[in-house]
Amino acid sequence: MNAVGRSVPRKDGIGKATGAARYADDLRFPGMLVGRTIRTTVPCGRLNGITLDFDRAGFTVVDCRDIPGKNVVSLIEDDQPCLVEREIRHVAEPVLLLAHESRDALLSARVTLEEEPKAPVFDPEQSPVAFKTILIEKGDLAAGFSTAEHVVEGSYRTGHQEHVYIEPQGVIAVPEANGVAVYGSIQCPFYAQRALAVVLGSAVSHVRVVQTETGGGFGGKEEYPSGLACHAALLALKSGRPVKLIYDRVEDMVATTKRHPAIVRHRTGLTRDGGLVAMDIEVILDGGAYTTLSPVVLSRGAIHAAGPYRCDHVRIAARAMFTNTPPNGAFRGFGAPQTQFAVEVHMERIAEALNLDPVRLRERNLLRPGDTTATGQRVGDDCSAREVLRTAVRRSGFRRKRKAYQGTGRGIGLSLYWHGSGFTGSGELKLASRATVELTATGVRALTSSTEIGQGTRTMHAQIVADALDIPYETVEIATPDTSVVPDSGPTVASRTCMVVGRILQRAAEEIRGKLGDLTPAEYYRQFGQLTVTKQYEQPDWIRWDEIHYRGDAYAAYAWGCDVAEVELDTDTWEIRPTRLTVVTDVGKAIHPALALGQIEGGTAQGVGYALLERVTMRDGVMANAQLTNYLIPTTLDTPRLDVVLLEHPYAGGPFGAKGLGELPIDGPAPAVVNAVRHLGLDVRAIPAVPEVIMEAACASR
Amino acid sequence: MRFTLNGAEVDVAVHPMARLLDVLRESCELTGTKEGCGEGECGACTVLVNGEAVCSCLIPVAQVEGGEVTTIEGLGAEHRLQRAFMDEVGAQCGICTPGMILTAVTLGGRPSLARIRQGLAGNLCRCTGYEAIYRAIHRAR
Numbered sequence: 001m002n003a004v005g006r007s008v009p010r011k012d013g014i015g016k017a018t019g020a021a022r023y024a025d026d027l028r029f030p031g032m033l034v035g036r037t038i039r040t041t042v043p044c045g046r047l048n049g050i051t052l053d054f055d056r057a058g059f060t061v062v063d064c065r066d067i068p069g070k071n072v073v074s075l076i077e078d079d080q081p082c083l084v085e086r087e088i089r090h091v092a093e094p095v096l097l098l099a100h101e102s103r104d105a106l107l108s109a110r111v112t113l114e115e116e117p118k119a120p121v122f123d124p125e126q127s128p129v130a131f132k133t134i135l136i137e138k139g140d141l142a143a144g145f146s147t148a149e150h151v152v153e154g155s156y157r158t159g160h161q162e163h164v165y166i167e168p169q170g171v172i173a174v175p176e177a178n179g180v181a182v183y184g185s186i187q188c189p190f191y192a193q194r195a196l197a198v199v200l201g202s203a204v205s206h207v208r209v210v211q212t213e214t215g216g217g218f219g220g221k222e223e224y225p226s227g228l229a230c231h232a233a234l235l236a237l238k239s240g241r242p243v244k245l246i247y248d249r250v251e252d253m254v255a256t257t258k259r260h261p262a263i264v265r266h267r268t269g270l271t272r273d274g275g276l277v278a279m280d281i282e283v284i285l286d287g288g289a290y291t292t293l294s295p296v297v298l299s300r301g302a303i304h305a306a307g308p309y310r311c312d313h314v315r316i317a318a319r320a321m322f323t324n325t326p327p328n329g330a331f332r333g334f335g336a337p338q339t340q341f342a343v344e345v346h347m348e349r350i351a352e353a354l355n356l357d358p359v360r361l362r363e364r365n366l367l368r369p370g371d372t373t374a375t376g377q378r379v380g381d382d383c384s385a386r387e388v389l390r391t392a393v394r395r396s397g398f399r400r401k402r403k404a405y406q407g408t409g410r411g412i413g414l415s416l417y418w419h420g421s422g423f424t425g426s427g428e429l430k431l432a433s434r435a436t437v438e439l440t441a442t443g444v445r446a447l448t449s450s451t452e453i454g455q456g457t458r459t460m461h462a463q464i465v466a467d468a469l470d471i472p473y474e475t476v477e478i479a480t481p482d483t484s485v486v487p488d489s490g491p492t493v494a495s496r497t498c499m500v501v502g503r504i505l506q507r508a509a510e511e512i513r514g515k516l517g518d519l520t521p522a523e524y525y526r527q528f529g530q531l532t533v534t535k536q537y538e539q540p541d542w543i544r545w546d547e548i549h550y551r552g553d554a555y556a557a558y559a560w561g562c563d564v565a566e567v568e569l570d571t572d573t574w575e576i577r578p579t580r581l582t583v584v585t586d587v588g589k590a591i592h593p594a595l596a597l598g599q600i601e602g603g604t605a606q607g608v609g610y611a612l613l614e615r616v617t618m619r620d621g622v623m624a625n626a627q628l629t630n631y632l633i634p635t636t637l638d639t640p641r642l643d644v645v646l647l648e649h650p651y652a653g654g655p656f657g658a659k660g661l662g663e664l665p666i667d668g669p670a671p672a673v674v675n676a677v678r679h680l681g682l683d684v685r686a687i688p689a690v691p692e693v694i695m696e697a698a699c700a701s702r
Numbered sequence: 703m704r705f706t707l708n709g710a711e712v713d714v715a716v717h718p719m720a721r722l723l724d725v726l727r728e729s730c731e732l733t734g735t736k737e738g739c740g741e742g743e744c745g746a747c748t749v750l751v752n753g754e755a756v757c758s759c760l761i762p763v764a765q766v767e768g769g770e771v772t773t774i775e776g777l778g779a780e781h782r783l784q785r786a787f788m789d790e791v792g793a794q795c796g797i798c799t800p801g802m803i804l805t806a807v808t809l810g811g812r813p814s815l816a817r818i819r820q821g822l823a824g825n826l827c828r829c830t831g832y833e834a835i836y837r838a839i840h841r842a843r
Contacts (some may be wrong), residue, residue, distance in 0.1 A: 009789075016799050017799060017803065018775070019734020019735070019773070019775055021796050022733070165797075166797045217795075455794065594791040598830055598831075601830060601831035604831055605832065627739070628743035628744055633828060636825075637819055637823045644833075
């Protein structure tokens with residue numbers, strides 16, 4: 001029986017339902033110490049001295065002088081120190097590391113930092129430093145505007161968003177014979193391995209990174225754990241003992257990355273009947289104090305900034321700016337939620353300005369197969385922007401409710417969105433990901449560096465391999481991501497784990513199948529011994545990408561979505577209560593329908609939080625509400641009922657037609673909710689639309 | 703400190719003000735109870751004390767002396783809710799799952815959706831959007 005397309009039991013279901021699954025903080029090693037990080041308290045300045053006000057007996061103390069290799073957290077640019085030497089660029093930068101057997105002793109150790117403050121920069125528009133600028137140009141903008149009968153302008157803002165994986169960041173470093181092993185809650189073990197090798201000045205072969213069960217990631221455990229792994233490793237190597245470094249919630253929220261805040265400005269030329277003739281878009285991301293992943297977040301944000309619409313004359317000018325705040329980084333959606341919030345709220349304002357129906361405006365302009373995007377990419381037959389829109393409108397009763405809700409304190413709004421699967425442009429080619437399938441005594445084992453962070457990697461990969469080999473799902477094992485065991489399949493990010501890595505696994509499994517003849521894997525193994533096949537990513541031959549001019553095929557495939565949000569306004573508290581979201585997506589093929597549904601539902605709930613609840617209050621460059629008491633994520637009572645539809649227009653280059661779907665659902669909810677708020681007569685152009693924002697909009701409209 | 707843990711008597715030599723969470727995880731070596739926030743907001747550390755769902759990060763162990771504590775390990779592996787969470791993919795990353803299941807135990811046999819939503823409002827899940835958890839609890843009836 002085929003496994004693909006069925007909701008087979010999760011490989012990790014039993015361990016998670018019984019509490020047997022082992023997360024980083026659940027592991028113990030003999031002689032293990034506990035670690036702690038001492039951090040800066042000013043957003044900008046110089047570190048002039050460190051005083052240890054405690055008895056050092058039993059303590060291991062590490063500062064930047066203990067780093068045997070380079071003092072950087074290696075990523076795109078090597079600008080972020082592992083431990084501060086002199087220059088302070090943000091609050092909560094790591095300066096000093098302590099380890100001790102006793103947590104109580106550790107927490108009572110007093111350290112005084114002599115910090116000389118300087119004037120910080122907090123406003124990205126006032127910042128003198130850009131980490132990256134991108135310009136996308138299509139057609140002739142001036143010519144486009146010269147034909148416009150209307151011009152609509154607008155500025156839109158989105159705030160920080162904190163990941164709030166329920167398991168905080170944590171790793172354990174263990175000294176090994178000729179190096180170190182790091183076990184941890186990590187999305188990308190090979191990122192951490194490379195960073196460790198640079199800091200320790202050792203060969204990558206002497207550094208092993210092993211993923212433990214991971215209690216949520218959402219991008220927050222993409223690049224951040226690399227620095228954390230380095231810290232734990234430095235303590236472990238200096239003390240000669242295993243060191244556990246687990247953040248508590250406050251430290252996690254204050255010190256780790258968040259979604260980039262954004263300012264997006266639109267100036268749009270239109271014909272009288274709503275045809276888009278020119279789109280001029282400016283995107284500004286607040287990158288924080290170090291480069292981290294800002295250039296690539298900006299890239300995805302810019303490419304998605306014109307929305308799933310066709311327009312002959314487009315300019316998208318995007319920049320990611322330095323500020324003296326903790327660096328922002330990867331978060332599900334990776335720049336696209338910010339820019340799609342802007343374009344979808346802008347479309348609603350266009351409909352309002354031209355007195356057009358919001359559905360017809362979108363129908364008029366949406367991408368159809370054969371149309372070209374802002375980068376000039378021709379979208380394929382799997383483009384289903386029109387179908388997701390029509391299905392969502394019909395299923396939600398949008399038109400009827402749009403009339404019925406008028407003047408009732410209820411509102412309904414929609415958003416149309418898309419999300420590119422995999423790395424941008426030639427990114428996948430550069431990654432050159434590999435995946436392996438090998439025989440076992442009872443079936444096969446799949447080896448990749450793709451991590452299970454809740455989304456269902458183990459299960460979905462096993463289904464693909466099972467069907468490619470035509471063997472029972474139960475006989476496929478998934479290897480634990482351990483950099484000394486598995487090949488580098490690239491990071492577990494960018495909606496690529498199914499479409500890209502799954503496809504490589506499928507090809508490896510198909511090659512094994514060809515060699516088995518009529519034998520089962522177990523029979524072959526008994527008669528002939530081991531058989532191992534490793535395959536590498538092959539780029540579809542039609543992809544052309546010009547990295548300099550940002551022209552060409554930005555993504556191998558796009559997934560499509562349309563959200564309809566229904567909300568109620570509480571005029572006593574100014575709260576917006578979302579009551580229902582209808583979410584129609586096209587994901588190519590749902591390898592595991594229940595897992596796919598779970599991704600869409602979970603991403604939608606995060607998007608509702610992003611729209612209405614999740615406000616990071618920055619005060620003097622640091623998150624002032626770094627607790628779950630006052631940074632609110634949706635509970636059962638805040639999350640509306642979710643009605644999700646999965647459409648399946650297959651992408652020929654994905655396994656069994658699958659595209660990426662993990663990030664797609666975070667793009668739609670915020671604009672749909674804010675457009676529903678607009679239906680209430682409230683002009684909101686920024687999120688989170690917390691009660692204060694709603695109240696201000698209500699007062700302004702009177 | 704003596705109390706009944708998953709049906710068996712235990713006697714642990716710890717400070718009476720030690721957090722129940724730490725006593726369970728460190729002294730009793732039952733790591734199925736998770737710490738998510740340490741301030742009673744996320745519910746990942748939920749255990750049953752005399753049948754009531756509580757956040758073990760907020761309870762000093764002295765408060766359960768002589769009482770009955772049930773952790774996820776105390777449900778074994780065959781509880782109807784555990785099976786239902788597996789069947790309906792009510793667990794994604796799994797870190798909230800032990801607390802979520804223990805809270806669900808207190809909701810009784812056939813809870814309405816409104817009762818489920820009210821009852822689980824103190825257990826945060828960042829993965830599922832809660833729908834799969836509702837499906838699991840309905841299935842476990």
